[in-house]
Amino acid sequence: MAPVTFQRARTEENKRQRAAALVEAARSLALETGVASVTLTAVASRAGIHYSAVRRYFTSHKEVLLHLAAEGWVRWSTTVCDDLAQAEAEAGPTSPTRVAEVLANGLAGDPLFCDLLANLHLHLEHEVHIDRVVEIRRTIAAAAIALADAIERALPALGRSGAFDMLIAAYSLAAAFWQIANPPERLTDVYAKEPDALPPEWNIDFASALNRLLTATCIGLVSESESPENKAKNETANARRGSGND
Numbered sequence: 413m414a415p416v417t418f419q420r421a422r423t424e425e426n427k428r429q430r431a432a433a434l435v436e437a438a439r440s441l442a443l444e445t446g447v448a449s450v451t452l453t454a455v456a457s458r459a460g461i462h463y464s465a466v467r468r469y470f471t472s473h474k475e476v477l478l479h480l481a482a483e484g485w486v487r488w489s490t491t492v493c494d495d496l497a498q499a500e501a502e503a504g505p506t507s508p509t510r511v512a513e514v515l516a517n518g519l520a521g522d523p524l525f526c527d528l529l530a531n532l533h534l535h536l537e538h539e540v541h542i543d544r545v546v547e548i549r550r551t552i553a554a555a556a557i558a559l560a561d562a563i564e565r566a567l568p569a570l571g572r573s574g575a576f577d578m579l580i581a582a583y584s585l586a587a588a589f590w591q592i593a594n595p596p597e598r599l600t601d602v603y604a605k606e607p608d609a610l611p612p613e614w615n616i617d618f619a620s621a622l623n624r625l626l627t628a629t630c631i632g633l634v635s636e637s638e639s640p641e642n643k644a645k646n647e648t649a650n651a652r653r654g655s656g657n658d
Contacts, residue, residue: 431469433459438476439524446596447477447527475540481532482551484525489555491518493562506566508634511578512626515563519586520619526590529583567634574633581629585622593618 437458441450452473456463470476495514499506519526528536537545556579564575593616595603603609 427469430459430461434461434466434469434476435479438473439480442477442480442527443524446594447524447531450477471541471544472539474536475544477528477531478536478540478545478548480524481528481536482548482555484522484528485552485555487522488518488525489559489562491521492559496562496566500566508567508630509627511563511566512630513623515578515582516619516623516626519582519622523590526586526618527594529587530591532587567630569634569637571637574637577633578626578630582622582626585625589616589618589622589625592616593621 434455437455438450441454441458450473452466453463455473455476456466466473470479492514495518496506496511499510499514560572560575560579563578564570564572567575570578592614
């Protein structure tokens with residue numbers, strides 16, 4: 413086999429293309445073998461870039477994965493906002509069950525994002541230069557705020573804090589459930605041979621378990637928000653937000 417020839421990117425456009433190639437290489441590897449198995453060497457090889465050249469574009473493979481996580485947040489936010497708006501246009505006021513279903517479906521339809529969520533706070537953010545983390549965090553924050561706005565519009569009774577509670581519950585449960593529902597292959601083989609190693613209730617279907625728990629959470633949050641004390645808190649918070657926009 414002829415050796416691979418690596419050519420250094422010279423123009424800004426070449427550099428953008430090279431960085432995009434690295435992101436796509438990381439994406440394909442993560443989809444094939446899981447986020448935890450992605451390495452800088454594998455990303456460089458898949459992109460056709462010399463290992464030593466990767467650091468001209470990203471400090472590590474974990475920074476590349478952070479970019480993929482931010483993209484996932486934007487996809488989820490866009491999907492949920494569009495689906496909730498469509499649901500309201502077609503059927504009027506949205507129920508807690510429908511909001512939970514839209515959140516769960518948006519996550520279940522994006523396996524890579526769910527895998528990234530479990531790794532995001534655990535180690536990805538801790539091993540990337542702080543300036544890069546803050547930059548990526550701004551993208552994630554904008555997507556999260558848009559999501560919370562859409563949830564609050566769909567279920568005004570939740571108020572701002574309830575909408576964010578629902579958002580936090582959704583991505584936290586997705587991060588945990590994805591790992592439970594998709595253990596490493598070596599553990600899957602062991603569990604098949606030793607079924608008593610785990611309670612049968614832990615053999616979950618990701619999408620249905622997520623939808624079920626988010627539905628219960630959403631119904632509970634709406635019920636709690638309708639108490640006189642919480643209604644007063646939400647009205648005060650909305651009044652403050654309204655005066656701040658004047």
